Amino acid sequence: MQILVTGAAGYIGSHACQRLLADGHHVVGLDNLHRGHITPMNLLAQQHPDRFTFIQSDLGDTPTVLAALNEHRIDTVLHFGALAYVGESVEDPLWYYRNNIASAIGLLDACDAAHDAKGITRFIFSSSCATYGDLPDDRIPVAEDAPQNPTSPYGYTKLHFEHILRDYATKRQRENNPIALTMLRYFNVAGSDRSGLLGEDHTPETHLIPVALNTALGKRESMSIFGTDYPTPDGTNIRDYVHVEDLIDAHVRAMNTIEIGQVEAFNVGIGKGYSVREILDSVKRVSGVDFPVLEGDRRAGDAIALYNDPTKIKSALGWDAQVTDIDEVVASAWAWFKANPNGYDD
Ligand code: UDP
Numbered sequence: 001m002q003i004l005v006t007g008a009a010g011y012i013g014s015h016a017c018q019r020l021l022a023d024g025h026h027v028v029g030l031d032n033l034h035r036g037h038i039t040p041m042n043l044l045a046q047q048h049p050d051r052f053t054f055i056q057s058d059l060g061d062t063p064t065v066l067a068a069l070n071e072h073r074i075d076t077v078l079h080f081g082a083l084a085y086v087g088e089s090v091e092d093p094l095w096y097y098r099n100n101i102a103s104a105i106g107l108l109d110a111c112d113a114a115h116d117a118k119g120i121t122r123f124i125f126s127s128s129c130a131t132y133g134d135l136p137d138d139r140i141p142v143a144e145d146a147p148q149n150p151t152s153p154y155g156y157t158k159l160h161f162e163h164i165l166r167d168y169a170t171k172r173q174r175e176n177n178p179i180a181l182t183m184l185r186y187f188n189v190a191g192s193d194r195s196g197l198l199g200e201d202h203t204p205e206t207h208l209i210p211v212a213l214n215t216a217l218g219k220r221e222s223m224s225i226f227g228t229d230y231p232t233p234d235g236t237n238i239r240d241y242v243h244v245e246d247l248i249d250a251h252v253r254a255m256n257t258i259e260i261g262q263v264e265a266f267n268v269g270i271g272k273g274y275s276v277r278e279i280l281d282s283v284k285r286v287s288g289v290d291f292p293v294l295e296g297d298r299r300a301g302d303a304i305a306l307y308n309d310p311t312k313i314k315s316a317l318g319w320d321a322q323v324t325d326i327d328e329v330v331a332s333a334w335a336w337f338k339a340n341p342n343g344y345d346d
Pocket of ligand 1: 086188206207208209211223224225226227237238239276299302
């Protein structure tokens with residue numbers, strides 16, 4: 001297949017490019033390099049000079065994206081490119097809506113106009129379990145039919161774009177030119193490529209596991225738990241941490257399984273929740289470093305507990321997490337952090 005990956009230079013997008021290239025596809029990676037890194041793009045281009053093209057562009061730059069879709073005869077778009085911090089979205093919601101919705105509509109305009117207005121064939125959207133917000137206890141673990149009431153602007157950007165995509169798919173259906181649309185609602189993505197080539201390098205870094213690994217490396221003096229008074233067994237938030245390679249495998253399965261005319265949403269998470277304290281214990285165990293952890297205030301926008309009910313994705317896509325031991329997830333991330341203490345350093 002000929003595949004466009006938006007957000008290709010980011011943590012998850014770069015892992016997606018790597019897997020798609022390993023599977024023999026032609027891949028065009030698009031990224032404005034606002035938060036992505038050129039290094040993984042160069043590494044992948046060196047490995048696959050004939051099948052990988054990187055384009056530096058905003059995904060909302062419709063003419064540039066349209067030219068890329070046509071020139072490379074793209075049939076499938078994997079849309080990862082987005083701002084993705086809950087806390088930051090609370091601080092600056094308009095920035096989040098402009099990037100994650102307005103720019104994404106620019107991408108969709110290009111997808112619609114491509115191939116002499118026939119449009120692309122398959123679209124897979126990185127949505128989020130943040131679209132669910134705080135659910136009643138009887139809705140945890142979370143299935144796809146749970147009510148979606150986000151607790152943050154970030155969550156709303158993902159939910160709104162799901163609606164926009166559904167409306168777009170309906171238009172394509174009405175025009176007898178249907179599209180295959182999959183929305184994957186990620187739980188917390190963690191770990192890195194076990195070949196050691198790619199890793200996770202964000203600026204700023206706010207995600208729990210990388211922050212803890214940076215503290216274990218001594219790059220931070222300490223870190224904080226954001227809230228120890230939640231109504232959970234140890235008082236800290238509970239999340240479902242899915243290994244990035246398993247997450248990408250869900251995309252590959254959706255690409256191969258969801259048929260033209262189908263519109264589907266799947267949760268992607270292992271089906272087990274870990275508290276913040278359990279994650280920190282794992283990081284200390286794996287790294288062998290007992291770093292200082294402070295008990296801080298709650299962070300605005302955080303849901304109390306979220307973990308997946310993987311029944312639907314198991315039965316429809318045959319997907320199941322291969323990495324379910326949290327120490328294994330953390331170990332894959334720790335290996336890259338130790339080998340690259342300054343990240344990609346680009
Ligand atoms: N968290 C924390 N300290 C940190 C970073 C995160 O206690 O320095 C908590 C955060 O409040 C949440 C969990 O770790 O409960 C996962 O947060 P992360 O930002 O990694 O992902 P999110 O769930 O927001 O997508």
